[in-house]
Amino acid sequence: MEYSSTIHPQVLESIHHHYAGIVEKYRNAYSTWGEDPDEYAPYVERPEQLLDRIQLMSILISDSSAKDELYLNFSCSWDREHGLGVHMKQMKMEHIQGVYTLYDLE
Template identity: 35%
Template sequence: MSTNGRDAPNMLRWLGKMDKYARSNENPPYVSDYYKGECCLECEAEQEALKFLRKSYEANEEHLFTRSPKVAEFFNAHLAEPKIFPKFEDEEYEDFSFPLRLEYFGKALEQEDEFCCTFLDEDSEETDESSRMRSNAIEFLKQNQEEILTGILAEILKNYPKWQKIYDYPSETKSDFMPGISTPQELSELLELQNIYILDGAKIGFEFSCSWDMEHGLGVMTRKGKVINIGEAEVAFMAI
């Protein structure tokens, strides 16, 4: 499942349908509009992004400026009177991520084999400070990537039927979001690995986007290569 400019119309179609089903009523409309705008911006569909972000901003001005600095900077540049809320004053956003090449992950997930990786400290904050434990975790991941990914996909597949019941997509959209699958290989059509997080204590988190919940995503936390927690995206970067 890719996210680029060419996929923007299809992505918007999915987001529109998701507004009608599943968990879409949990948040006020401006949150949904913000998320759509952020997704469009990631897909390089700037006009669509601006449309949704304006709707979100008109409903709640503060929300937009308390989320992603990238989105805030983009939208601020299109305001007649640009402004920055206090949270962003005198604060520079630092990106500590670095590329990590995992050939087996790329092949099995049908993605490019270079993934975005980030070190996290004990408070789940990004850091550029390496440690022996973090370096060892990266080397362990490289050396055992097939076994690790096999375990992750097996755990996702095991939980998949339960999630199908929770999301309860109607028959006319089920094939788009949560089709019936029986093998781990079929998950490559529904998932995209977005980020890998390296924590101390031999923990490595994996953040996925997924077709059935584009807003909350999917997170998997592993320790010594074994899955210890699975849930929404935040599971991948929570230290506890």
């Protein structure tokens, strides 16, 4: 908790960068399904525009203090089934992926 003011901007910026790389894939999928892509996967210019599109669901803190790892699990508007997982190591961004597949990296 003591690092939350440091972690928050870093995580949001990383999610924004990740989102910019995948948004077109989700927009195409929603269009194919006959749904409005702007509702679920709109184009955004600034990280803050994603705040209403993600919600922190859980935090998993590694039980090994030597690893200094945590996982942030979010629900998100663009991937309502798999969500979004953020893996941090030593308070730095390690990897972003769907919640359920993020743990397969270990």
